[in-house]
Amino acid sequence: MDAFYQLRYIILLLCLLTLSGLRAQIDYTETPEDDIPQQFIQPNLPPQNVRTMGEWEEVEGLVIAWDDDYTDILTQIVRYAVEECLVYIIAPDFSTLSIHLAVAQIPTENLRFIYSGFNSVWIRDYGPWTVYLDKVNQRGISDYLYNRPNRTLDDQIPYEVADYIGSPLYNADENPYSWTHTGGNFLRDGVSSAYSSDLVLRENSGKTGIEIAEYARLFFGIEDYRILSRLNFDTIHHLDMHMRTLDEETIAIGEYPPGVADGPVIEANLSHLRNHYRTPYGKPYRILRLPMPPQGGLFPPFADYRTYTNSVFINKTILVPIYDAPSDEIALQLYRDYFPGYRVEGINCNEIIDELGALHCITKLIGVKRPLWIAHPRLRDVYGIQNSYPVDAWVYHETGITNVTLYYRTTPEATFLPVPMTRNLDDPALWQAAIPGTLPGTEVQYYIEAFANNGKRQVRPLPAPIGYYHFQVKDWTSAPVAKWVQTEREVAPGTRILFSNDCEEGPVSWDWTFPGGSPVLSNDEEVSVMYNTPGHYLVRLVAANPLGADTLLRTNSIRVREAFLPFSEGFTEGDLTAWEIINPDNTPVQWRWRADGGCNGPCLEVPHRDAPRKLNREYLRTAIDLREYTQASLQFGVAYAQRHPLHFDELRVNLVDQQGQHHNIYNKGGDVLSTVAEYIPGFLPSNCNDWRTESVDLSPWEGQQFILEIESIGDKGNSIFLDEITLAANALPQANIAFPANNTLYIGVGPLQQVMRVEANDSDGEIVQVDFFLGSDFLGSDLTPPYEMPYLMPNWGHYDLQARVTDNEGAQIWTETITVRYDYENSTSFLGNLPVSVNLVPNPVNTKAALIIESEAPYRGLEMTISNPAGQIISQWNGDIGNGISRLDLPVEYLSAGAYWLQVRYEDQQLVLPLVKQ
Known part of the structure; x- marks a missing residue:
């Protein structure tokens, strides 16, 4: 472009920017019916249930905060994004930026400018969250208290964006809903579940996980809030640095070489996730492993925390951070393989990754006002010849759905064939169809198209038909490899554990054995098993397909703990009675008994200062039986002083109920946990004034047996001391x-x-x-x-x-x-409505008597009762009679002399006759 045309382009862009600034409070980004600004009152709580959109859904715009320190990265993001949606740029002044965008030849028609100050580029953490009332109705913005209290301008950005786009804001940043959080640590599945690291517990010290989960439910529609352990070397502890949800059933997880950096904790979290959690459709998760690239051959903590999971969806485009590393192309290809038809582009993030963030961290999405939402469990690979492959899709729009069509093909060059989907009569949002069966060796490609009553069209995946979902129809090449996932490994008696098939190579039958469980045997692909008796139990699975079978036997698959009735533990002796010390990392630091320091002598101590690293986790664990108790609580004495503000040791109480659900019921750390007012290096309690008694309500779990766990998390700070742990309860009468x-x-x-x-x-x-x-x-x-x-x-x-x-x-x-x-009473004749003829011989009776019954029909399970005159039952038994005459002996030899009533009863028919014993 020559100088003249470049100058004219800049002048035109400046004019557009000025016009945009004058219209900053008017939303003019959609069809004419959406041009009218919405009038609303900003409530604190959403007026009804909400749903937080998934990042792979249709978006109206992408929001960034323009920071000149990262001009190259932000410019590339804007260049790709304006081809997909609006781009909302936040900045206090646009004079320099407008010139930069003009020189970069960024098209202007999809640019929107929000004039506002901010403190940092990390808008993922503090920016607006798009939610919808009742799944797809009115769009709103949900917010929380940003976890960087010194960045007050950042924390106001959701208000600025909500005002600009004309959507109500629901703010969990004021009492009684004051929730401190950060967006990079909040991964949603677009339905009703979300993941965070337990940084969210640390940042909300004094609030329990149950309270935080309730905030997530009220403001974000999260019904199942899943907390994972934070990592050692990812110092910001945001999940998006090594994990991201790709759709409702797929999670990308970073992968280090074995034993390197945060690899061991990531693998432990992954194992817990795959075993314990299920997708919204009840299946184990699909996992896409992405390499965690080194820097100069080194990994954290000796290099930057590079990641490929910190990617961002923008409608039909996926932007992935790259680093001029050999593994860049591997990561990009993994995305392309999993998302055919999407434009997958890499953006070099070397200039920003040393600040512990990449693309996901500096972007936020705004969903469309009126989404047509298609929720769909993608079909997975199948084996052998099947008649068809059923397809389910839940489809929603505020005006209702007119029709839904499934399109499929079995060769890449073929035209997609339509199959009308039908509405399920029991679930009107569920649409169903089936792809006809095909031969092994085929890749089936398909997509879903839906129309709303107002004419809106939507497809899934968004790039369809260029993009599509796909699965393989495979033929068996070997016997299966027997594997399973199970929701729990250690439980209290009476807990159900879900075992789910995770076999490889296409098994067609499953032969389960669960000694000590109920059921003991099963041939289902997924089995829920109850364990009632303490002990260690094996589980065996024999998986078979037409080429053979494989057996997996896990000898200690289940531990059922003995559940104790309410008790007190004063630690007057060194041995614990009901509590077990758990030291998962086998370090020298664990809970230990000491003879002094307690209010009245001995106590328990966990010396976090002596741990080889931060984030050492030490546990006390037991199981409790509250089936016959009420008014239950956990009470304990704690003593702790923070060593320094930068050392934040934590104490938690966790509970696993009989449904296998995990709950955090006590959560304190740092200054909130401290029992003294000052910082004291090497704190050791010296008197009872250094102690505080805590009480945790257990009443929601009365009538159950459950696992109870006291967890201490070290930050290389001071020891935490415990004493007088009491399970207090009132025995039921x-x-x-x-x-x-x-x-x-x-x-x-x-x-x-x-x-x-x-x-x-x-x-x-x-x-x-x-x-x-x-x-x-x-x-x-x-x-x-x-x-x-x-x-x-x-x-x-x-x-x-x-x-x-x-x-x-x-x-x-x-x-x-x-x-x-x-x-009724009658001492001289037989009374009742049972259609039989009865004769008691003899009567009066002596040591033997019999009923002679003549009947035109057989009766099985006749109930016979001998009662005294006061109506007390003396004897009761059952007998059968057939057609014709039957004889039933009576147990009269043990009766005392006197008068009795003999009743013969079948369902609601009976005969009553007197019986006299001599």
């Missing part, structure tokens, strides 16, 4: 209805009054009240034993009796319901 017995039969005419009697006791207190109920009618209360209450049966029929028992601490239980029957 025990009670039963002692009289009358269940199924007692009373016979008489007219209203009949009887008495209900309850036996009750309390192992750690006393019974203060027993309330009596006839059905739903309250009869009255008795405060002292024997606990009795009269009740009236006004007519023949069935009556339910129950009692509620209260102890001196307010705990209540209900007895089991018993049922009594009241029927």
Whole structure:
């Protein structure tokens, strides 16, 4: 471009920039119906459930904060992004930037400028999050308190962007929803799950993981918030430096050479993720491994923290950080292979990676106002010949969906063939179709197209039909390799564990064995197994396909801990009784007993200063049985002083419930954990004033057995001290209805009054009240034993009796319901409606008697009862009769002399006759 045309281009761009500045509060980026600015009131909470969009969804724009220190990288991002969407550039002044963009020949029609100051380029961490009411309705912006309190301008950017695009802002940055967080450590699946490292717990010291998960649910629609251990050498501890979600079921994970840098922790996190978590569609995750490139042959901590997972989707383009490294092309090709049809471009990030960030860290996406959202579990490779390959897609738009079509082909040069998808009658958002079966050796390519009622069209993947999903139809080449993933390895009794097939080479059958579990055997691909008894258990899987079978036996696959009733541990002796010390890294630093330092003598200590590195994790673990307890809490004494503000040791309490869900229920560190006011190197408690008693509510898990864990995380700071750990709870009272017995039969005419009697006791207190109920009618209360209450049966029929028992601490239980029957009286003839002829011989009886029954139909399971005149059941048994005449012997030899009633009953039919014992 010659100087004249270059000058004219600059003048034109300056004019456009000026016009853009005048219109900065008006959104004029979509169709004419969207040109009207939205009027709204900024609420604190979203008015209804929200969903945070996935980064691979359709976006209206990309947001960056322009920092002249990274001009080359930002210019490349803008150059690619303006071809896909709007680009919102934040800066306090655009005079120099406008000239730069003009010289770089960046097209202007998709540029938008937001005049605002900011503190840093890292907009991923503090920028706006696009959420939608009820999955796809009104667009909003959710926010939290940025974890860099000195960057106050950065923390205001979500407000500026929300104002500019005309969307309401929901801010979790003020009490009672004050949540400190950072975007690089918040990876969402676009449905209802999210991942963070446990940096989010450290940054919110004093708030539990349960509280933080509730913030994520309210403001971001996250129903399952998944916390992973942070890494040792990634000093910012953001997951996007080694991990990123690629779609609902695929996660990219960085990979170091074995044992190098953060490799061991990444592999441990990956193992936990694949075992414990499932996709929104209930499957184990697909994992795409991306190399973590070295710098000059070196890895962290001796080199920059280079990563390929710090990529960014921009509609049909994926930008990937590269470093002039030999592995750059490998990483780019892995993206291209997994996302055919996307434009995958590398941007050199050497000038920024030494600041611990790359492309994902300096970009943020704004979703479209009215998305047509297609949620789809991508088909995976299959083996052998199948009739068809079912395809599911959940499709949403605020105006509803008109039709959805599946397109597929079995050769790359073929035209895609359409298959109409049909709406599922039980789930109107679910559309289904099937790709016809094809021969092994074929790659099947497909995509999904949907139309909304307002005419909006959307495809998935976004570049379709140039882009597509694909899977292989394979033929078996070898016997399978037996493998599985399981949600837990250590549980409390009564916990269910999910075992899922993870075999290689296409098994078609699975033969599971679970000794000690229920079920013991299964042939399903996925099995939920309950373990009720403490012990160590093996699991065996035999996987087979037409070419053979493979067996995998894990001898210690499951540990079921003994669950202890509530107890106290004072550490007066060196040996622990109910707690087990867990030292996962086998370092010399672990929880240890010491004879001094406690408020009253001995205590436990974990000496973090002596650890070889930071982030050493030490545990105390046990299992608790609260099935017969209420008002439960964990209480413990803690003593700690922060060594220095830069050394932030942490103490947590974690719980694994009987559904295998992990909960953080206590979380304190640094100054929040400190029990003294000043910084003290080498702190050792000297008196009781150095200690504080903590209490953690366990009432949500009453009635369960669960794993309880005390976790200490060291930061090369001071020791943490524990003492007097108590599981405090109130034992539930025990009670039963002692009289009358269940199924007692009373016979008489007219209203009949009887008495209900309850036996009750309390192992750690006393019974203060027993309330009596006839059905739903309250009869009255008795405060002292024997606990009795009269009740009236006004007519023949069935009556339910129950009692509620209260102890001196307010705990209540209900007895089991018993049922009594009241029927008519006649001492001279047989009464009832059972269509049989009955003769009792002899009657009166002596030591032997029999029923002679004549029937036109067989009856199996006749219920026979002998009761005394008061209706108490003396004997009860079952018998069968056939067509014609049957004889049933009666157990009368142990009856005392007297009068009795004999009842013969089948379902709701019965006969009653008198029986006299001589």
